[in-house]
Amino acid sequence: MPNVLRADGITVKFGGVTAVNNVSLSLSSGEILGLIGPNGAGKTTLFNAVTGFAPMHSGRITLLDKDITALPAFKRTRLGFGRTFQTERPFEELTVLENVLVAAFLTAKRRSEAERLAMSVLEQVGLADRAHQPALDLNLARRRRLELAKALAVKPKVIFLDEIMAGLNPPALREMIVFVRSLSAQGLAVLMVEHIMEAIIELSDHVIVLASGEKIAEGTPQQVTSNERVIEAYLGTD
Amino acid sequence: MTKHLIGLGVLLAVGMAYPAIFPNNLTVAISVLLFAGWATSWDLLGGWNGQVSLGHASFVGLGAYFVFIGQSQFGLAPWWTMAMAAAVAAVLAYFWGWLTFSLRGPYFSLSTIAVAEILRLVAINEEWLTGGATGVFIATLPEPFGVDLFSRTAQFYMALAFAAVVIATVIVISRARFGYQLRAVREDEDSAMAAGIDPTATKLKAFMLSAALTSIGGGIYGIVLAFIEPHVIFALLLSVQIALTAIIGGRGTIWGPAVGAIVLIGAGEMFRTTFAEANMLIYGVLILVVVLFVPRGIVGELARRHIRRLYAKRAQG
Numbered sequence: 001m002p003n004v005l006r007a008d009g010i011t012v013k014f015g016g017v018t019a020v021n022n023v024s025l026s027l028s029s030g031e032i033l034g035l036i037g038p039n040g041a042g043k044t045t046l047f048n049a050v051t052g053f054a055p056m057h058s059g060r061i062t063l064l065d066k067d068i069t070a071l072p073a074f075k076r077t078r079l080g081f082g083r084t085f086q087t088e089r090p091f092e093e094l095t096v097l098e099n100v101l102v103a104a105f106l107t108a109k110r111r112s113e114a115e116r117l118a119m120s121v122l123e124q125v126g127l128a129d130r131a132h133q134p135a136l137d138l139n140l141a142r143r144r145r146l147e148l149a150k151a152l153a154v155k156p157k158v159i160f161l162d163e164i165m166a167g168l169n170p171p172a173l174r175e176m177i178v179f180v181r182s183l184s185a186q187g188l189a190v191l192m193v194e195h196i197m198e199a200i201i202e203l204s205d206h207v208i209v210l211a212s213g214e215k216i217a218e219g220t221p222q223q224v225t226s227n228e229r230v231i232e233a234y235l236g237t238d
Numbered sequence: 239m240t241k242h243l244i245g246l247g248v249l250l251a252v253g254m255a256y257p258a259i260f261p262n263n264l265t266v267a268i269s270v271l272l273f274a275g276w277a278t279s280w281d282l283l284g285g286w287n288g289q290v291s292l293g294h295a296s297f298v299g300l301g302a303y304f305v306f307i308g309q310s311q312f313g314l315a316p317w318w319t320m321a322m323a324a325a326v327a328a329v330l331a332y333f334w335g336w337l338t339f340s341l342r343g344p345y346f347s348l349s350t351i352a353v354a355e356i357l358r359l360v361a362i363n364e365e366w367l368t369g370g371a372t373g374v375f376i377a378t379l380p381e382p383f384g385v386d387l388f389s390r391t392a393q394f395y396m397a398l399a400f401a402a403v404v405i406a407t408v409i410v411i412s413r414a415r416f417g418y419q420l421r422a423v424r425e426d427e428d429s430a431m432a433a434g435i436d437p438t439a440t441k442l443k444a445f446m447l448s449a450a451l452t453s454i455g456g457g458i459y460g461i462v463l464a465f466i467e468p469h470v471i472f473a474l475l476l477s478v479q480i481a482l483t484a485i486i487g488g489r490g491t492i493w494g495p496a497v498g499a500i501v502l503i504g505a506g507e508m509f510r511t512t513f514a515e516a517n518m519l520i521y522g523v524l525i526l527v528v529v530l531f532v533p534r535g536i537v538g539e540l541a542r543r544h545i546r547r548l549y550a551k552r553a554q555g
Contacts, residue, residue, distance in 0.1 A: 053428060077434035085432070091425035093490070095545075102422040105415040106434040114415070133549055154434055 003062075004029050004080075004189045005050075005158050010059035012042070012049045012213075019045040021213045022059075027158060027189040032180070034204035034221070035193045038234055042213040043193045044086060044162060050191075051083050051160050052076045064157070078106065082156030084147040086163050086193075090135035096146060097122065097131040103153035118153055125149045125179070141172040148179070159183060161192040165199045177202055201225065209233070242409045242492055246402060249496075253398040257391045264390040268462055270503045271397035272455050275404045277483035277495030279451035282408060284481060285489030286417065287444040288424030289339075293350030295476040296357050297327045297449045301456025302466050303361065303368060306376050311367075315380045316387070320457035324450040331449035335442045351474060358472035373467030376460065387461055396458045401496065404451050408492055420444055421490070452480075486528045488535030497537050 005027040012020040020042040027033050035043050048054035050061060052073030061069045063079055071079070091099050100118035108114035122128045125145040130138065138146060144164050151159055165176055177199050184190050184203075194200050200207060201221040209217040209224050211233035217224045224230050256267060276294065284290045301323040308319030330353070338349045361368040368374065379387040386392060411417040419440045422430040427437045460466055470476075479502070487498020502524075509520045532539045 051432075053431070072431070072436075073428075074431040074434050074436050077432060083432050085429065089426045089429040091422055091429065093425060094421060098418065098421075102418045102430070102435070103433040105418055109415075111413060111415070134545065150429075150433065154432075 002028060004064060005191075006060075006062045007050050008060045010046060010049055010061075011057045012045050012054060013057045019213050020049060020210075023208075023210065023213075023215045025050075025191075025208055027191060029157070029187045029189050030184050031205050032184050032190040032192065032203050034200040034207040035191065035210065036195070036197075036200055036207060036224075037210035037216075040212075041210040041233075043210055045213075046210065047160060047162055047191070047193050051081055053083075077154055077156075080155075080157035081160065082151035082154045082158070083160040084144075084151050084162055084164055086166075088140075088143040088147045090138070090143060090146055090150075092134075092136040094135055095132050096127055096135050096138065099135050099146060100149045100153045103150045106154045118149075121149045121153045124152065126175075141168055144168070144176070152183075156188065158189040158191065161190065161194075163193055163195060165194055165196040173199070197225075239409070239413055242412075245493065246405055246409065249405070250398070250402055253395075253402075257394050261391075264394050266503065266507050268390070268394050268397045270499050271394070271401040272459055272462075273480070273483050273503055274496040274499035275397070275401040275455045276452050276480045277487065277499055278401070278404045278408055279448045279455070280480050281484040281489060281491075281495045282411070282420070282451075283441075283444045283448040285484055285491070285494070286408075286411070286420040286424065287441060289441055289445065290344075290347045290481065291350045291445075291448070292347050292474070292477050292481060293353040294448075294452050294480045295472050295474070296330070296350075296354040297452035298456035298459060298476060298480075299354070299357055299361070299466075299468070299471040300327050300330070301453035301458075302460030302463070302471050304453075305457040305460040306369075306374055306466060307367060309376055309379065310374065315382075316457055316461060317382075320454050323453040323457055327449040327453035328446040331445040332442055335438075335445045339438050339441045339445075351477070354472045354474065354477055358468045361468035361472065368468070371468060373465055373470075375465050379461065388464065393458070393462050396461070397455075400455050400458055404455075405492065405496060407447075407451065412492055416440075416443070424490070482525060484535075486525065486535055488538030488541070491535070491537045491541055494535050494537035498535065501536065 003026045008024045010020055010023050011018065023046055025033060035047065037043050045054055049056045052071065060067065068076055068079060091102060097118055100121055101114050104114040104117040108117050119128060119131065122131055125148050127142060127145050127149060130142065135146060148164065165173055168176060180190060180203055204221050207218060207221050207224045208215055209230050216229045216233055217227045257264060276298065280291060280294050301320060304319040304323035305316045308314035309316065334353055338346050362371045419435050422433060422435055423437045423440045430437055483498040483502050484495040486502060487496065488494025505524060506521065513520055528535065534542060
């Protein structure tokens with residue numbers, strides 16, 4: 001399977017602090033890559049650096065063999081990145097449908113076309129019946145799904161999911177797991193930052209573990225969860 | 239969309255008939271229409287895009303001075319000079335935006351005050367071109383198809399056309415891709431980028447369009463005044479009035495700025511005649527009331543309630 005996304009030697013520094021140190025990752029289409037680690041490990045920073053929302057100190061990122069290292073976030077989106085935000089960020093003054101329209105207009109030239117695309121994505125995430133509701137009024141689980149809909153409406157090749165499972169109740173969590181699997185089944189490359197181990201173990205083809213900005217382990221979910229350094233990073237020594 | 243176009247039709251129909259019905263109230267109606275056009279133009283940037291400008295008098299003045307200088311020094315007709323003013327206003331907006339849009343928060347707003355100040359000083363000091371601080375008269379104007387542009391009726395129709403064109407522009411944009419890009423950038427720039435939108439380019443386009451439209455109204459204003467002075471046409475007060483008209487009427491709504499113009503200019507006229515010196519006080523109280531009780535503006539609040547009612551009905555049904 002050819003790589004859709006490659007990130008090599010990503011390093012992010014904030015002043016004198018190295019938040020992410022020389023981490024590499026790659027993703028092929030249909031693959032789910034889980035990114036885990038204790039709080040403050042640099043997961044979201046790495047995620048933001050790859051998607052173009054945080055400046056990188058060094059490293060190289062390619063999307064379908066095209067070097068996108070120097071491109072701003074919105075250009076990465078145009079080339080095939082879709083992302084959600086950890087704290088959902090709907091356009092609050094707009095309706096649910098309009099929120100997705102904003103993203104759908106990236107590929108759709110006419111409004112009717114954009115509306116069709118937006119509605120089909122809303123149906124996919126199960127928000128079609130809420131299309132005309134102000135986005136501000138959605139509850140947490142639905143806001144999450146709206147985030148997903150916005151990320152999907154740009155027709156991405158790689159989708160970046162930042163803790164979309166956090167805070168969901170068990171039935172909603174289950175639905176979300178099934179949904180993410182369906183995305184990879186459609187051929188999307190998925191990179192997810194997640195704290196919910198149940199989701200990581202069930203979904204990920206490959207897992208990368210970060211601690212203090214370093215990659216300390218990678219492999220299948222089974223390999224990393226039995227890795228001593230990982231257990232140590234999560235639970236501490238002794 | 240259709241209901242907005244009907245609204246525009248009503249505005250035009252009432253407007254066409256107005257001079258015949260109220261021939262003695264043309265001046266105040268011209269003010270209302272110009273402010274409606276300016277505030278609607280301002281709102282493209284300030285309301286739809288969330289970038290509050292306190293320097294739109296710059297573009298009003300630019301339009302007025304272009305008409306004057308073009309006519310008096312080069313014998314150019316106002317329609318040519320208004321087109322030139324629109325182009326120059328767009329270029330000025332581009333450069334100013336390019337310098338300042340990387341600043342987040344209130345810095346853009348504050349910086350726009352400087353634009354009008356710079357232009358005011360230029361107009362005062364470059365006497366050979368602008369007539370300097372004492373101001374300039376416009377003595378002659380061409381008569382297209384025998385129409386006397388100095389007549390209030392002709393000026394009224396120019397102002398009406400200006401307001402209608404600006405509102406029509408906003409109606410089209412509100413449904414178009416560009417309209418959604420404007421709102422997305424206003425709501426959340428990061429989220430807009432995640433949708434593939436370039437925030438800076440969007441703001442620049444909004445600023446350029448807003449400036450160009452405003453300057454056309456400025457050209458008409460110049461003709462209406464027939465006498466312009468730098469400290470009046472580039473005044474911070476004018477910039478603030480344009481912004482307030484949109485804010486009180488309802489930012490980011492199609493009809494808000496126009497309603498704001500009717501309320502503010504109408505109230506201003508009434509208060510000036512009834513309360514004389516106290517009129518600014520009443521004006522201030524009116525602004526305070528809106529800010530405290532209808533922060534979305536008159537039309538903004540009505541639209542929101544309407545949407546909520548509509549949704550509540552649908553949710554029950």
